[in-house]
Amino acid sequence: MMLLLLAYLGGLLTLLSPCILPVLPFVFARAGGSFLRSTLPLLLGMAITFTVVASLAAVGSAWVAQANQIGRWVALVVMAVFALALLWPAFADRLLAPFQRVGARLSARADAADDAGRGGAGTSLLVGIATGLLWAPCAGPILGLVLTGAALNGASASTSSLLLAYALGAVTALALAVWVGGRVFNALKARLGLGNVLRHVLGVAALLAVVAIAMGWDTGALTRLSTVSTARLEQGLLDAVPGVQPGAAAMTSTGAAAADVPLPVEGELPALEGTTGWLNSPPLTREQLRGKVVLIDFWTYSCINCLRAMPFVHEWAERYRDHGLVVIGVHTPEFAFERNPRNVMRAVEQLKVTYPVALDNDYAIWRAFENRYWPAHYFVDAQGRIRAHQFGEGNYAHSEQVIRRLLQEAGQTNLPPPADPTAATLQGVAEQADMGNLRSPETYLGHARAEHFASPGGFRRDQPFDYDLPQQWALNQWALRGRWSVDQESATLASAGGRIAFRFHARDLHLVLAPAADGKPIRFRVLLDGKPLQAADAGGDVQPDGTGVVDEHRLYQLVRQRADIGEHLFEIEFLDPGVQAYAFTFG
Secondary structure (H helix, E strand, O other): HHHHHHHHHHHHHHHHHHHHHHHHHHOOOOOOOOOHHHHHHHHHHHHHHHHHHHHHHOOOOOOHHHHHHHHHHHHHHHHHHHHHHHHHEEEHHHHHHHHHHHHHHOOOOHHHHOHHHOOHHHHHHHHHHHHHHHHHOOOOHHHHHHHHHHHHHHOOOHHHHHHHHHHHHHHHHHHHHHHHHHHHHHHHHHOOOOOOHHHHHHHHHHHHHHHHHHHHOOOHHHHOOOOOHHHHHHHHHHOOOOOOEEEEEEOOEEEOOOOOOOOOOOOOOOOOOOEEEOOOOOOOOOOOOOOOEEEEEEEEOOOOOHHHHHHHHHHHHHHHHOOEEEEEEEEEOOOOHHOOHHHHHHHHHOOOOOOOOEEEOOOOHHHHOOOOOOOOEEOOOOOOOEEEEEEOHHHOOHHHHHHHHHHHHHHOOOOOOOOOHHHOOOOHHOOOOOHOOOOOEEEEEOOOOOOOEOOOOOOEEEEEEEEEOOOOOOOOOOOEEEEEEEEEOOOEOOHHHHHHEEEEEEOOOEEEEEEOOOOOOEEEEEEOOEEEEEEHOOOOOOOOOEEEEEEOOOOEEEEOOOOOOEEEEEEEEEOOOEEEEEEEEEE
C-alpha cells in the first residue's frame, strides 16, 4: 500500500517535470469541451497506454524496445495529424468523421454534446492513447523504483498496479491543470472572441511539440531549461520510507540488535531453489543447513559496494568455518553480462571466493527473501530462522558480533577472538570509501536509468548518433563524444576516438566496462581536467602513463586521488571501437 501511495504521489509530481511539457498542448487542446466526454477519456487513454508501455518496458526484451520506438514514431504521426486538424477545420471534419461514427455507437449522447460532433469520447480516447506513447518515457526516481523492481522481479499484476498508480497520479495533476486552464480557455473564447485564434495557437503548439519530441528536445533542451527539479522531491518521498528503494546500498541499515538485547526472529530461511547453478559447492538445501549458522550474502561482481564489503565476509568465512558458520554468496546480476557463468567463475577466482556461491540469474532467491539491495547480509540461526540483516556497507564489527551470538546460541563455546575491522588490509577497490569527499552518486549510462546527461540534444535511444561534450559543466553531469549507441543498459562506441566525460567530486572513480562483442581488447587513456592522468592519481586499472585496456566485463578503477581531492572533469578516450560502458561508481 505504501508503494502504491508513493507511486501515486510521484505521478502527481510529474506535472512539475519538464518531460510533461510536450504533451500539454494535446491535453489543453481538449480543454474547451466537456470534461467527462472529452478531457477525461483523453486522460484515461494516456494512463492506460502509459501503464501498458511501461509494463512492457519493464520486461526488457529487445523486441519490446523496438516496438516502443516504432510506437513513438506512429504516435508522432498521429499527433501531427491532429495538430493539423486544429489548424484547418475542414481537414478536421474529414479526419474525425470515422471516429465520430465510432463515437456515436459508443455514446451518442456524448458526441451530440460536443462541438458539431467532433472530438467525442472515442476520439479523445484515441488521442489519449497516442499521447500516452509519447508520455511513457517521462520518469523520475519513483518510477525508476517501480521499473527497477519490475526488471528484478518480473512483470506482474503488482508491477502494473504500481505503474497504473503512477499514471493515475499524473492524470490527476493534468486534470487539475485542465480544470484551471479550461476555465481560462473558455473565458477567453466567451469574452474576447478568440476561439479560432486559440485553436490555431494550440495547433501550432502541438506541431512544435511533435518537432521537439522527434528531435529529442523533450529529453535534452527541455530538461536543461527546467527551473524545477522533481527528482529531489520524489527522492525525498522515497527517503521518508526506509527500505523501499532497490539497488546498491551504499548507506548502512541493520536489523541487528544491540549486544544486550535479544535478537528478534525476522522470518524463516526460504528454500534455496530456482538457482541456475552453484560454484564451489554442490547445491545446498534448507534442510542440509539445519544446525548450522548461515550468512546469506547477496552480491554481484561489478558492484563497488559489494567489493568493499567482501574482504570482511571472507574473514568471517575463514575465522568461523570450523565453528559451525556457513557463508553462502548469492550472486544476483544487475547487468546482462553478469548472467554469464564464465564471467562469474572468473570473478570468483580473481576475488578468491572459496565459500559456496549460488547463481541467482532468475532472481528466485532474491524474490524469496524479498531483497532489494546489493550487498545485503541475512543472518540465520541453527534452527533456520532469520535473526538479523545488514543492508549496505559498514557495521562490520556489529555484524560479526551477531555471528558470534548465533554460534554461541548453537552451543559453540570455544570461539576465536573477533576480528579487528580497523586492522584489515584493504587494497584496490576493496579500500573503504572516503565518505568525507564523496559527493558524486552512482550513475548509469543506459537510458533506462540515466540521469544528468549533458550532451547537447539529449539521448537518441537505441540508435547510433554523433554526440558532443557541452560547453559548460555542473557537478555530476556526464556526456558522450563521438558516435555512440545508447540502449537501456549501456552505451556502445561505434567508432574509435569516442569519449565519456564526468564532472565529479570523490577520491575514487570507477566505471563498469566491457570489451567489444568479439572479445577484442579496447585500449583507452584517461584525462583529468584536460590533462593526461598523473601516475599519483591513477586507479588500479590504469598504467602510470594514464593508459589501460578493457579486456573483461567488470568494474575498472580509473582514478584514485592521493591529494587535491575536489571537483574535477574526468575523461576517458577509447582508441578502439566496440567498448560497452554501463555505470559510474565512486568512493
